[in-house]
Amino acid sequence: MFDRLSDTRTLVIDDFGQFRQTFKTMLHRLGVQQVDQASNGNEAVKLCMENDYDMIFCDYNLGEGQDGQQVLEELHQRSVLQKGSLFLMVTAETTSAQVMGAIEYRPDAYLTKPFTNEQLGQRLKRLLNKNDVLKTIHDSINKGDVTNALKQCDAVMQKSPTARFSCLRLKSELLEKQKAYDEAMALYKSVVQEQPLLWAMIGIGRLYFKQGLVEKALTHFQQMREDFPQQVSVLDWVAKCQQALGDLEQSEKTLKEAIQISPKSVTRQSTLGEIAQTLEHHDIAQQAYAKTIQEGYHSCLLQPQYYQHYFKNTQAVAATLGERDQKKMLSTTETVAKRMEQKYKNNPGAIVHNLAALASLFNTVGNNSQADHYLSRVSGTLDSPDCRISQQDFQQLKHQLDELDGTALNDKILQKISSRLVSVKNDIEQRQQNEQQAVAINREGMQFARQNQQLEALEKFRQAITLAPYHSNYALNAIQTILLNDAFKNDPALIREARDYLDNISLENSGKRWRLYKKLTTLLPND
Amino acid sequence: MTDQSIFETVLASTVHDMKNSLSLLMSHLDDISMRLDQQDENQDDISSLRYESSRINISLMQLLTLYKLEKRQISVQIEEVILADLMEDSIAAHSMLAQNKGIQLDYECDDELIWFLDPNLIGIVLNNIIGNSIRYTNSRVLLSARTQDQQLVIQIDDDGVGYPAHMLNEGAGFSNPVDLHSGSTGLGLFFAAIIAQNHKRLQRQGKIQLQNKLRLNGGSFQIYLP
Numbered sequence: 001m002f003d004r005l006s007d008t009r010t011l012v013i014d015d016f017g018q019f020r021q022t023f024k025t026m027l028h029r030l031g032v033q034q035v036d037q038a039s040n041g042n043e044a045v046k047l048c049m050e051n052d053y054d055m056i057f058c059d060y061n062l063g064e065g066q067d068g069q070q071v072l073e074e075l076h077q078r079s080v081l082q083k084g085s086l087f088l089m090v091t092a093e094t095t096s097a098q099v100m101g102a103i104e105y106r107p108d109a110y111l112t113k114p115f116t117n118e119q120l121g122q123r124l125k126r127l128l129n130k131n132d133v134l135k136t137i138h139d140s141i142n143k144g145d146v147t148n149a150l151k152q153c154d155a156v157m158q159k160s161p162t163a164r165f166s167c168l169r170l171k172s173e174l175l176e177k178q179k180a181y182d183e184a185m186a187l188y189k190s191v192v193q194e195q196p197l198l199w200a201m202i203g204i205g206r207l208y209f210k211q212g213l214v215e216k217a218l219t220h221f222q223q224m225r226e227d228f229p230q231q232v233s234v235l236d237w238v239a240k241c242q243q244a245l246g247d248l249e250q251s252e253k254t255l256k257e258a259i260q261i262s263p264k265s266v267t268r269q270s271t272l273g274e275i276a277q278t279l280e281h282h283d284i285a286q287q288a289y290a291k292t293i294q295e296g297y298h299s300c301l302l303q304p305q306y307y308q309h310y311f312k313n314t315q316a317v318a319a320t321l322g323e324r325d326q327k328k329m330l331s332t333t334e335t336v337a338k339r340m341e342q343k344y345k346n347n348p349g350a351i352v353h354n355l356a357a358l359a360s361l362f363n364t365v366g367n368n369s370q371a372d373h374y375l376s377r378v379s380g381t382l383d384s385p386d387c388r389i390s391q392q393d394f395q396q397l398k399h400q401l402d403e404l405d406g407t408a409l410n411d412k413i414l415q416k417i418s419s420r421l422v423s424v425k426n427d428i429e430q431r432q433q434n435e436q437q438a439v440a441i442n443r444e445g446m447q448f449a450r451q452n453q454q455l456e457a458l459e460k461f462r463q464a465i466t467l468a469p470y471h472s473n474y475a476l477n478a479i480q481t482i483l484l485n486d487a488f489k490n491d492p493a494l495i496r497e498a499r500d501y502l503d504n505i506s507l508e509n510s511g512k513r514w515r516l517y518k519k520l521t522t523l524l525p526n527d
Numbered sequence: 528m529t530d531q532s533i534f535e536t537v538l539a540s541t542v543h544d545m546k547n548s549l550s551l552l553m554s555h556l557d558d559i560s561m562r563l564d565q566q567d568e569n570q571d572d573i574s575s576l577r578y579e580s581s582r583i584n585i586s587l588m589q590l591l592t593l594y595k596l597e598k599r600q601i602s603v604q605i606e607e608v609i610l611a612d613l614m615e616d617s618i619a620a621h622s623m624l625a626q627n628k629g630i631q632l633d634y635e636c637d638d639e640l641i642w643f644l645d646p647n648l649i650g651i652v653l654n655n656i657i658g659n660s661i662r663y664t665n666s667r668v669l670l671s672a673r674t675q676d677q678q679l680v681i682q683i684d685d686d687g688v689g690y691p692a693h694m695l696n697e698g699a700g701f702s703n704p705v706d707l708h709s710g711s712t713g714l715g716l717f718f719a720a721i722i723a724q725n726h727k728r729l730q731r732q733g734k735i736q737l738q739n740k741l742r743l744n745g746g747s748f749q750i751y752l753p
């Protein structure tokens with residue numbers, strides 16, 4: 001139907017197979033050749049890390065697992081979305097933008113179901129045309145060349161009057177990122193004078209806030225509420241200003257309003273939890289953290305300490321309840337605890353605090369056998385052979401255990417944990433030493449590599465890997481050295497070594513380095 | 528959970544379900560239509576199926592939007608809109624239908640005309656009016672947009688018999704969504720008037736207007752946005 005579409009790589013994410021198929025047929029009819037499919041967030045993220053897509057169509061409602069907004073968040077967190085690739089959220093409602101408007105990330109467009117083939121084609125044609133017009137700006141941003149990006153904004157505006165507001169938006173956001181606040185403010189204000197557009201209005205308030213003029217920011221956002229009554233991002237800003245000014249009661253109230261409109265945001269719920277906890281409104285905090293971990297179970301924004309806060313606030317609330325309600329609340333808590341352990345089974349540092357918090361909770365309500373159970377789980381986790389916890393986790397756990405000392409709990413377990421903690425502490429110190437050494441040795445290796453002394457470089461990287469085998473950087477350096485050098489890359493022993501490193505790399509939380517990893521994988525010859 | 532929030536939850540998920548069904552339905556209709564010869568006698572039936580399902584969709588959207596506007600759950604979201612894009616979108620939604628009925632559907636507007644409006648809500652308004660015009664016109668429906676007296680005017684003309692006299696006299700109100708005599712619910716025009724009125728700027732308010740015998744000598748719908 002339209003040539004520009006034929007060479008685009010696209011991904012369709014929908015949990016409903018029939019719908020994926022229909023969508024794929026529609027895209028084929030529009031001339032798109034390459035359509036990949038994913039039925040859930042995990043598959044989608046994996047595909048996006050392996051491929052560069054020009055367009056990603058994601059249904060908001062993905063059933064079990066992540067929703068569309070969470071997929072988008074994770075793609076951003078892992079920095080796998082390039083500026084200029086399109087993320088299109090498919091929804092059933094036209095009002096999604098105002099309701100889902102998370103502070104952090106927005107899709108490039110919402111597509112409202114149902115749409116005909118022609119409508120879809122028309123929409124895509126327009127989005128791609130717009131992208132083509134802005135391409136020189138996007139390219140500069142992707143390269144990190146802000147000066148040129150700013151220049152391109154002016155050039156594109158000159159050439160294409162219809163792209164003027166898009167250019168103004170990109171330009172003011174770039175200026176803001178560069179901390180050229182006065183220039184950015186002037187730009188936002190000039191836009192608002194023409195039209196009170198939401199992004200420019202928010203830009204003004206955000207700049208007041210960044211410059212420390214929090215009261216001014218608050219007044220600005222409060223006024224905005226009249227013109228944009230249901231825009232949840234405005235409410236988020238009002239709450240943020242109130243919190244910064246120390247008016248926690250009002251901030252809590254505003255967040256509750258925002259949550260009424262848009263209950264699914266992990267960040268919003270956890271912020272409410274944090275504020276309510278400070279105010280000692282434990283019931284509100286308990287509910288907010290319950291929502292946080294429920295909605296955020298599959299989200300990359302979920303942090304392990306949210307569980308701990310949830311258990312802590314449950315402890316405060318449960319103590320005030322009657323027997324029946326208490327029992328009900330505790331049984332829910334145990335279900336949550338199981339899910340928590342499942343989620344963090346590879347992260348002992350996260351699990352131990354949460355288990356200690358559970359021990360404290362059950363100790364408070366007088367169920368000591370259950371408290372002992374969780375304590376022995378702490379002990380068991382610390383004893384597991386590959387338990388590696390950080391200095392920070394260690395300190396926090398020690399603090400938690402000190403609080404439990406002297407309660408009616410099983411002393412033997414507590415003692416066992418304490419003695420185990422001594423060796424954990426030694427481990428941590430040893431590891432820190434090794435890590436420092438590894439950093440230095442790796443630096444030496446890089447120097448050798450720059451001087452083209454590849455053999456010496458490789459030897460250094462090997463030493464760094466031995467000292468800190470869990471840091472993928474050193475392994476990636478070693479693999480790179482082997483594969484990019486003619487003298488090495490035909491040596492079967494070295495290739496085997498490279499393959500071993502590659503197999504052991506865990507890049508679970510890495511975004512940018514993943515690209516390097518991917519590139520290296522393709523360079524590796526097959527056996 | 529209060530009764531109201533139960534209703535709202537059910538409303539949202541029901542609409543979601545219905546839209547999924549409508550999506551599949553409309554897509555299957557396109558499939559069937561494409562498999563058949565253009566001259567096949569079943570094309571007419573498919574065309575009216577398509578028209579009716581698009582009407583269900585639009586009614587659903589109007590209902591939900593009015594409900595949410597009244598409950599102040601949504602507000603008009605003003606964006607910068609390229610009018611040519613908006614017209615192309617609206618035409619794309621109806622081109623199959625127009626083609627099957629042998630009606631010429633096109634638009635006229637300056638490529639660089641930009642205005643500030645809520646494209647989702649105005650989109651629903653236009654889709655509804657275009658759908659009706661295709662139903663009542665003879666051979667052509669024409670969309671156009673222009674600025675006039677610092678307002679945007681979007682106009683939809685047809686060459687049919689025109690709007691009935693009692694509708695022309697409605698003034699700006701269109702306050703009565705149900706007309707039992709004519710059998711028409713008038714929801715579309717009522718909705719259009721509400722959406723127009725919700726576009727406000729510099730102490731001015733949007734409005735709609737019906738006239739006859741303008742550009743194509745049939746009915747003419749106009750929406751004014753400040």
